[in-house]
């Protein structure tokens with residue numbers, strides 16, 4: 001039985017290379033999804049150009065124009081709700097380099113339907129500059145995590161992780177680039193699992209059917 005592509009709304013704040021990875025995976029037939037809308041909290045960012053080049057509608061809403069986090073998030077929720085209007089409860093909000101924390105109000109509007117990509121192996125190194133945190137700590141392996149979003153900072157349930165080595169002499173820039181390459185593989189892959197039902201989220205918990213959440217790691 002063929003099913004409709006998984007509708008996505010992608011929130012961005014910057015370069016949008018993870019958005020590009022999603023768009024490329026859709027164009028290549030590796031991801032059965034459709035990006036309905038890209039929302040940026042910053043004007044003029046590269047992510048908006050990438051969306052426009054792919055023919056995806058965009059909206060810019062600056063948090064600075066709203067009186068509170070709640071008011072800003074209510075506007076974001078309205079945009080996402082409208083984009084998913086025809087999908088009867090289906091569809092995911094994907095945070096791809098979105099540099100704002102979402103409030104409980106937003107998350108309650110899309111229960112277990114908001115996913116984020118983080119450039120470290122959570123619960124290590126949450127928050128900003130995760131790659132520099134990994135270098136400062138001196139770990140030998142870091143990576144990236146796709147996780148459900150809750151009201152904490154990078155604390156939601158892990159859906160999948162991929163490992164990346166830290167090399168002697170690494171700079172934040174070099175390590176970030178190496179992690180980013182893995183992010184570009186991991187995020188579309190996990191979205192495809194969700195699109196096909198090989199990964200389902202049941203009462204907030206991931207259930208895997210024939211896929212393993214440790215991506216690129218040889219089973220013992």
Ligand code: GRF
Nearest residue numbers: 015016017018097117118119
């Ligand atoms: C990525 O490293 C992502 O994990 C983090 O912010 C960065 C965004 O990069 N949350 P891009 O905008 O997708 O290029």
